[in-house]
Amino acid sequence: MMKAVTKYAKKRVREVNKAVDFYTTTNATLLDDEKIAFIKEHDISTTVSFDGPREIQDAQRSFANGKGSYDVTVPKLKKLLEKCPGTLAHAVITGHTDPRLVQNALLEIGFMEVGVAPVSGSLSGNNLMETKPDRDLGGLLKLMEQEAETWIKHTKNKDSQFLKRFMLTSQLHHGLLSFAHNVKKRYPCGAGLRMVGVACTGDVYLCHRFVGMDAYKPGSVFDSDLDREKYHQSPLTFVEECRKCSARYSCGGGCKHDNLGSCGSVFKPSEDMCCLRRRQVELSAYVVCLLKLKYVPDPDRVRIFLK
Numbered sequence: 001m002m003k004a005v006t007k008y009a010k011k012r013v014r015e016v017n018k019a020v021d022f023y024t025t026t027n028a029t030l031l032d033d034e035k036i037a038f039i040k041e042h043d044i045s046t047t048v049s050f051d052g053p054r055e056i057q058d059a060q061r062s063f064a065n066g067k068g069s070y071d072v073t074v075p076k077l078k079k080l081l082e083k084c085p086g087t088l089a090h091a092v093i094t095g096h097t098d099p100r101l102v103q104n105a106l107l108e109i110g111f112m113e114v115g116v117a118p119v120s121g122s123l124s125g126n127n128l129m130e131t132k133p134d135r136d137l138g139g140l141l142k143l144m145e146q147e148a149e150t151w152i153k154h155t156k157n158k159d160s161q162f163l164k165r166f167m168l169t170s171q172l173h174h175g176l177l178s179f180a181h182n183v184k185k186r187y188p189c190g191a192g193l194r195m196v197g198v199a200c201t202g203d204v205y206l207c208h209r210f211v212g213m214d215a216y217k218p219g220s221v222f223d224s225d226l227d228r229e230k231y232h233q234s235p236l237t238f239v240e241e242c243r244k245c246s247a248r249y250s251c252g253g254g255c256k257h258d259n260l261g262s263c264g265s266v267f268k269p270s271e272d273m274c275c276l277r278r279r280q281v282e283l284s285a286y287v288v289c290l291l292k293l294k295y296v297p298d299p300d301r302v303r304i305f306l307k
């Protein structure tokens with residue numbers, strides 16, 4: 001299917017004089033030389049879902065027969081990274097797992113860019129809201145606090161080589177850039193706006209995570225328009241928690257699917273995630289203010305150091 005879609009999309013963009021980019025997310029268990037060559041040939045930006053050290057990966061991502069996927073997947077990842085070194089890793093943190101342990105394991109495999117995120121409420125249990133997510137955000141909070149000090153120390157030392165690598169794994173990187181460039185987010189992401197999820201039936205959902213959930217289906221590719229008016233208004237204007245939140249312009253209102261899974265409504269943010277986002281903003285502000293006041297006289301200089 002990916003081959004057919006890629007071929008068709010490339011043909012169509014030529015016909016209508018537009019451009020197209022391809023992205024995919026994979027658990028990499030079925031990768032082989034042919035698929036890696038295809039990814040490389042079509043310049044497909046790839047994210048691999050992989051949760052870090054063997055014991056965590058095997059516990060969180062096992063095959064249907066119960067066997068862990070670490071040993072099968074790692075050699076394939078190494079081949080992929082050899083051909084496509086810019087491949088991203090995305091790890092899910094559950095329970096009390098130390099995020100640094102996960103980051104280090106992924107860097108050791110050969111990834112340069114690593115993102116870690118707490119397990120989403122929408123992923124726990126078979127039904128949304130049935131089980132609360134098993135997530136303890138203490139480890140991520142601690143990691144961000146350490147990162148703030150690392151940013152300050154290495155920016156003061158003008159260690160650009162270190163910072164170039166560090167920004168690819170840092171939880172504060174986007175927050176710092178937003179502060180340095182005064183960027184304000186009014187939506188958490190493009191779900192239902194400039195991004196949708198399309199099922200093989202042609203039904204259109206808010207995003208790929210909602211596929212199959214009829215309450216979040218604004219229409220179909222066969223309709224002349226989509227019914228998505230209610231998603232056009234920024235959550236920052238009508239969600240009570242967000243209207244007065246100090247992190248609102250950095251967050252934009254929280255992932256709709258996580259909100260639904262944790263609190264039962266796409267417009268009801270979960271407290272623990274809000275706590276994490278507020279700390280992220282506080283720490284980013286702390287770093288940028290300190291550097292601006294004491295070491296970096298203008299925002300352009302910050303940009304140079306962060307590049």
Ligand code: SF4
Nearest residue numbers: 242245251254269274
């Ligand atoms: S952190 Fe929570 S309350 Fe604040 S804007 Fe984001 S979702 Fe809304």
